[in-house]
Amino acid sequence: MRKTTFILPAIVILAALGLSSIYIVDEREKALVLQFGQIRDVKTEPGLGFKIPLIQQVVKYDDRILSRDIDPIEVTPLDDRRLVVDAFARYRIADVVRFRQAVGAGGVSLAEGRIGNILTSRLRAVLGSVSSDAILSSDRAALMTQIRDSARAEAEALGIEIVDVRLLRSDLPEQNLDATFARMRAEREREAADEIARGNEAAQRIRAQADRTVVEIVSDARRQSEIIRGEADARRSGIFADAYGADPEFFGFYRSLEAYRASMQAGNSTLVMSPDSDFFTYFDSVGAAEPPSMPGSRSPAEAPAAPAAPAAPAP
Incomplete structure (x- = not known):
């Protein structure tokens, strides 16, 4: 027992x-x-x-990838437009021996505090070296990579590998929203005014070129019309000359008819002239039947002979 x-x-x-x-x-x-x-x-x-x-x-x-959220911080980019940045990091313990020597018994909680300090300083340094437009544009991915690489070198002393850094949001402080919006509005209005001025300049240039083209086209058309008119007048004169040479009597008759038509239209002044005037030569019908005799009228024998080719009097 x-x-x-x-x-x-x-x-x-x-x-x-x-x-x-x-x-x-x-x-x-x-x-x-x-x-x-x-x-x-x-x-x-x-x-x-x-x-x-x-x-x-x-x-x-x-040994897994861990996450560390960074408290929102306020950064001032190159253009003095302050931004409130919220970010987080992904990390893992790469070297447990160095990690233990760096943080001791504090463990992960102490390490995350140091990671937060490293990322905060890197965020201020990198984002403070660029403009706010770069932070809010597609260049944001390159900035996150730059922050990760710069923080990774410091985190290696803790035995920690920074896997990734991401910006969750980049907002304006509440007290700066109105001033920032007014500044953005003024910049956009200035850009719009510049675009309008350039458009007006281009319109004036196009309009001046169009006016010049119109003048050139009209001048060329008038020149061609004068040439054509001169050629037509020359041909007309040539035709008249040929017609006059072929039958001068007929040409005189034609010119007299033209004078009759021009002078005897409605609205013309009244013509007072002697019946035996040369103007009415072609009104006598040669060889026609003798009209009834009237008191004071001449006989056909007493009528003056018509000239061969009288010139048409002016209307």
């Missing part, structure tokens, strides 16, 4: 010591074996591990 009384507690103690000497590392973890605060072993692969009970202890760290 006495032996049983001592053996059972010994077995229990040995079992407890055996179990406390074994530890399990998950595939999502890394572990450090510490002895009196000093690192004795590093376990980076999943599986079973052994340690000295009561003397050594195991500290485990998450």
